[in-house]
Amino acid sequence: MNILIIGDVVGSPGRGILKKALRVLRKQRDVEYTIANVENAAGGFGVTKDVCDEILDAGVDCMTSGNHIWDKKEILGVIDLIPQLLRPLNYPPDQPGRGSHVGKTRSGVKVATLNLSGRVFMHGAMDDPFSLGLREVRRLREETKVIVVDMHGEASSEKTAIGHHLDGLVSAVVGTHTHVPTCDHRVLPKGTAYCTDLGMTGPYDSVIGVEKDAVLRRFLTGMPSRFETAKGDPRFAAAIVDVDPQTGLARSIDRMLLEEEDVQRMATEAT
Numbered sequence: 604m605n606i607l608i609i610g611d612v613v614g615s616p617g618r619g620i621l622k623k624a625l626r627v628l629r630k631q632r633d634v635e636y637t638i639a640n641v642e643n644a645a646g647g648f649g650v651t652k653d654v655c656d657e658i659l660d661a662g663v664d665c666m667t668s669g670n671h672i673w674d675k676k677e678i679l680g681v682i683d684l685i686p687q688l689l690r691p692l693n694y695p696p697d698q699p700g701r702g703s704h705v706g707k708t709r710s711g712v713k714v715a716t717l718n719l720s721g722r723v724f725m726h727g728a729m730d731d732p733f734s735l736g737l738r739e740v741r742r743l744r745e746e747t748k749v750i751v752v753d754m755h756g757e758a759s760s761e762k763t764a765i766g767h768h769l770d771g772l773v774s775a776v777v778g779t780h781t782h783v784p785t786c787d788h789r790v791l792p793k794g795t796a797y798c799t800d801l802g803m804t805g806p807y808d809s810v811i812g813v814e815k816d817a818v819l820r821r822f823l824t825g826m827p828s829r830f831e832t833a834k835g836d837p838r839f840a841a842a843i844v845d846v847d848p849q850t851g852l853a854r855s856i857d858r859m860l861l862e863e864e865d866v867q868r869m870a871t872e873a874t
């Protein structure tokens with residue numbers, strides 16, 4: 604059973620290539636369930652209800668997030684009305700929203716998604732993702748063994764450690780947040796698929812999604828400059844994990860970083 608997990612969707616360039624790639628991949632790779640990190644899907648900062656609706660309409664089943672979840676204030680009032688939109692479980696419990704979700708594939712298999720945040724080099728009041736994550740995984744396993752964890756964090760060591768911590772208990776642990784894909788995807792010894800960071804689904808002619816001249820100016824002068832989302836060279840960063848629905852363990856993980864012409868070629872081949 605193929606589960607598609609999409610790295611940080613950034614702005615309209617990210618949403619645009621997501622829609623095109625999803626249309627092709629769902630058919631060509633027999634994708635049964637799709638998860639995407641959407642914390643920067645609205646204009647490069649935060650997410651709105653309209654953007655969530657657009658992404659759900661494109662075929663995404665569950666959306667994860669991280670430190671940018673509250674950038675657009677309107678989401679505070681509506682996150683509790685969107686059960687498919689998660690914020691990290693280990694955020695303070697008084698924050699709105701939730702950290703896990705259980706959905707179903709087209710063939711009726713339950714898939715749980717768990718969103719965690721790292722604490723190393725991350726700001727904010729986060730609880731321990733290791734102990735809270737394990738407790739939530741044990742609770743979710745009473746409902747389904749097919750569990751995907753989005754570990755949103757900066758430090759590759761912390762993300763790798765949580766992969767091993769949950770190895771054999773979940774189907775996949777994938778990292779998001781850095782916007783830079785890593786090529787360490789593998790199935791860990793006890794059967795959990797792992798990748799430190801899926802990378803950004805968004806404009807690569809940029810500095811991690813932001814218009815590059817403004818970022819350079821800030822580095823060169825130390826002066827504040829207005830950050831805008833870049834537009835050029837949109838790419839689709841994701842992984843497909845083949846999961847055994849009986850055991851919940853992964854058979855393989857296949858990582859991809861598709862350019863627009865790759866998606867176009869795949870669409871042509873499919874017709």
Ligand SMILES: [Fe+2]
Pocket residue numbers: 642669670671755779780781
């Ligand atoms: Fe982030």
